[in-house]
Amino acid sequence: xxxxxxxxxxxxxxxxxxxxxxxxxxxxxxxxxxxxxxxxxxxxxxxxxxxxxxxxxxxxxxxxxxxxxxxxxxxxxxxxxxxxxxxxxxxxxxxxxxxxxxxxxxxxxxxxxxxxxxxxxxxxxxxxxxxxxxxxxxxxxxxxxxxxxxxxxxxxxxxxxxxxxxxxxxxxxxxxxxxxxxxxxxxxxxxxxxxxxxxxxxxxxxxxxxxxxxxxxxxxxxxxxxxxxxxxxxxxxxxxxxxxxxxxxxxxxxxxxxxxxxxxxxxxxxxxxxxxxxxxxxxxxxxxxx
Amino acid sequence: xxxxxxxxxxxxxxxxxxxxxxxxxxxxxxxxxxxxxxxxxxxxxxxxxxxxxxxxxxxxxxxxxxxxxxxxxxxxxxxxxxxxxxxxxxxxxxxxxxxxxxxxxxxxxxxxxxxxxxxxxxxxxxxxxxxxxxxxxxxxxxxxxxxxxxxxxxxxxxxxxxxxxxxxxxxxxxxxxxxxxxxxxxxxxxxxxxxxxxxxxxxxxxxxxxxxxxxxxxxxxxxxxxxxxxxxxxxxxxxxxxxxxxxxxxxxxxxxxxxxxxxxxxxxxxxxxxxxxxxxxxxxxxxxxxxxxxxxxxxxxxxxxxxxxxxxxxxxxxxxxxxxxxxxxxxxxxxxxxxxxxxxxxxxxxxxxxxxxxxxxxxxxxxxx
Numbered sequence: 001x002x003x004x005x006x007x008x009x010x011x012x013x014x015x016x017x018x019x020x021x022x023x024x025x026x027x028x029x030x031x032x033x034x035x036x037x038x039x040x041x042x043x044x045x046x047x048x049x050x051x052x053x054x055x056x057x058x059x060x061x062x063x064x065x066x067x068x069x070x071x072x073x074x075x076x077x078x079x080x081x082x083x084x085x086x087x088x089x090x091x092x093x094x095x096x097x098x099x100x101x102x103x104x105x106x107x108x109x110x111x112x113x114x115x116x117x118x119x120x121x122x123x124x125x126x127x128x129x130x131x132x133x134x135x136x137x138x139x140x141x142x143x144x145x146x147x148x149x150x151x152x153x154x155x156x157x158x159x160x161x162x163x164x165x166x167x168x169x170x171x172x173x174x175x176x177x178x179x180x181x182x183x184x185x186x187x188x189x190x191x192x193x194x195x196x197x198x199x200x201x202x203x204x205x206x207x208x209x210x211x212x213x214x215x216x217x218x219x220x221x222x223x224x225x226x227x228x229x230x231x232x233x234x235x236x237x238x239x240x241x242x243x244x245x246x247x248x249x250x251x252x253x254x255x256x257x258x259x260x261x262x263x264x265x266x267x268x269x270x271x272x273x274x275x276x277x278x279x280x281x282x283x284x285x286x287x288x289x290x
Numbered sequence: 291x292x293x294x295x296x297x298x299x300x301x302x303x304x305x306x307x308x309x310x311x312x313x314x315x316x317x318x319x320x321x322x323x324x325x326x327x328x329x330x331x332x333x334x335x336x337x338x339x340x341x342x343x344x345x346x347x348x349x350x351x352x353x354x355x356x357x358x359x360x361x362x363x364x365x366x367x368x369x370x371x372x373x374x375x376x377x378x379x380x381x382x383x384x385x386x387x388x389x390x391x392x393x394x395x396x397x398x399x400x401x402x403x404x405x406x407x408x409x410x411x412x413x414x415x416x417x418x419x420x421x422x423x424x425x426x427x428x429x430x431x432x433x434x435x436x437x438x439x440x441x442x443x444x445x446x447x448x449x450x451x452x453x454x455x456x457x458x459x460x461x462x463x464x465x466x467x468x469x470x471x472x473x474x475x476x477x478x479x480x481x482x483x484x485x486x487x488x489x490x491x492x493x494x495x496x497x498x499x500x501x502x503x504x505x506x507x508x509x510x511x512x513x514x515x516x517x518x519x520x521x522x523x524x525x526x527x528x529x530x531x532x533x534x535x536x537x538x539x540x541x542x543x544x545x546x547x548x549x550x551x552x553x554x555x556x557x558x559x560x561x562x563x564x565x566x567x568x569x570x571x572x573x574x575x576x577x578x579x580x581x582x583x584x585x586x587x588x589x590x591x592x593x594x595x596x597x598x599x600x601x602x603x604x605x606x607x608x609x610x611x612x613x614x615x616x617x618x619x620x621x622x623x624x625x626x627x628x629x630x631x632x633x634x635x636x637x638x639x640x641x642x643x644x645x646x647x648x649x650x651x652x653x654x655x656x657x658x659x
Contacts, residue, residue: 173374181388
């Protein structure tokens with residue numbers, strides 16, 4: 001590699017660069033790649049037969065269904081909430097705006113276990129609403145609704161957090177232009193706002209989905225660990241592991257890992273796509289002006 | 291369409307953006323709202339458009355109250371300083387937007403929409419850009435597209451917020467000439483906001499000079515330039531020289547200069563200021579009788595294309611004065627730095643510094659003492 005004098009003057013000496021890169025790679029290998037590989041190695045150690053048997057086990061299948069159901073409810077809910085919150089914060093001035101932003105961050109700051117306990121306190125037999133719920137025969141805690149609620153709470157900030165800076169940066173001029181041209185509020189949202197935030201929104205949805213599927217702490221507190229009924233994938237992994245069914249535990253864990261990796265790949269694809277769109281626009285601009 | 295604005299007040303928290311604005315804009319007029327940043331001109335424009343609500347006061351379009359009408363029902367065209375083009379739409383779709391979002395009953399057919407957009411594209415002479423995206427265009431092209439988009443809905447008023455503010459000087463000059471021509475073709479009531487006095491003087495039929503949320507003066511470009519109503523207007527429009535002195539019993543003394551000011555008959559040693567444009571000054575080699583000149587020294591001579599600008603140091607107080615003259619006139623007596631000269635204002639205006647007494651400004655035309 002040729003290094004010009006200027007480059008040499010503003011970059012670190014080669015030894016420092018190599019050391020830093022080596023350190024990063026070593027750290028990643030030790031704490032990320034190896035454990036990840038171990039998951040798949042352990043899962044497949046007793047052969048493919050055992051592996052697939054663990055996945056089609058009725059309890060495991062129920063856990064997969066519940067996990068997907070949770071994500072399917074939590075993500076759309078947070079999608080609507082996230083857009084509404086980001087819209088309100090980015091496009092309007094009102095009192096208590098900073099309080100609202102802080103509140104949205106609350107699930108990031110609070111330990112997931114505490115989040116779960118909040119729901120126990122509210123909906124549990126001794127909780128505020130417990131007696132009323134029992135009287136009306138509504139089951140929230142130790143049932144699917146409780147798990148969904150806990151998941152929604154934990155994944156609450158992802159989409160809103162992704163959209164707020166984006167929408168603040170974009171400002172409201174395009175929306176104003178649409179209104180002056182006679183567009184209604186809905187038309188403005190569908191035709192102007194949504195297309196402008198689509199990449200950020202997709203990115204937030206991916207992050208939110210990954211977290212919704214992987215959440216353990218909060219869900220663990222409210223689930224009650226009823227096999228085949230209130231166990232999500234992460235809880236199923238824990239149960240199998242505690243029962244010394246290592247191959248099965250790792251098989252389910254590998255499935256969860258694959259889901260996470262898929263989400264990661266989608267996220268990378270979105271970033272790449274957004275980057276390409278920007279680059280194409282810039283390149284074309286250079287062409288016009290050149 | 292004519293616009294009438296009555297006693298308009300707008301506050302943002304403790305900041306008063308508009309402190310009681312009264313303004314009439316006639317049908318087909320091209321009016322400039324001119325003032326420094328923060329003077330309230332953009333707020334006024336946005337209130338006319340309906341993008342902002344006034345705290346009190348009235349707005350009438352063609353004599354009909356319009357203050358309560360929603361922005362989408364006001365039928366105005368608005369051009370933003372930073373274009374506000376829809377980034378994810380082509381130029382064609384940007385212009386077509388206002389036609390496509392109409393309620394179904396009033397919406398044109400696809401063929402008519404296409405024809406209308408083509409017509410606008412040829413009006414702004416950018417037909418070849420129909421398929422491009424805004425990020426692929428230069429600033430001047432974007433602003434013309436923004437204008438075409440605003441015109442597509444056939445507005446009755448065109449409002450432009452610093453339309454050329456983000457463009458470089460050459461493009462800006464081209465575009466404002468083009469805007470003037472366009473206005474002469476369409477005769478649409480237009481209001482544009484600017485802080486550039488040259489732009490206002492060149493383009494507008496009438497100029498509204500604003501400062502601190504109030505209107506300082508309304509008049510034709512010539513009126514506001516030649517007979518400014520207040521010291522602010524004098525300073526804001528064009529270059530000025532300021533001479534300080536005192537008014538006493540109908541005369542004003544500015545250093546060695548004595549000027550009649552009959553309006554200030556009752557003034558008693560009141561501090562006064564005289565404003566003189568750099569091109570309203572004669573330079574003499576010899577003093578005249580009767581205190582009509584000020585002694586000064588040439589400190590700098592700059593040649594600015596067709597003009598020559600001389601910087602003078604006044605002998606009495608060491609203040610700097612600027613004089614501009616044509617090159618032909620300079621050639622008849624090419625003064626050099628260090629030369630002693632005598633300054634003779636051809637035309638000056640005197641304002642009393644004591645703002646509590648509301649004297650009218652005094653105009654003084656050279657000789658005739």
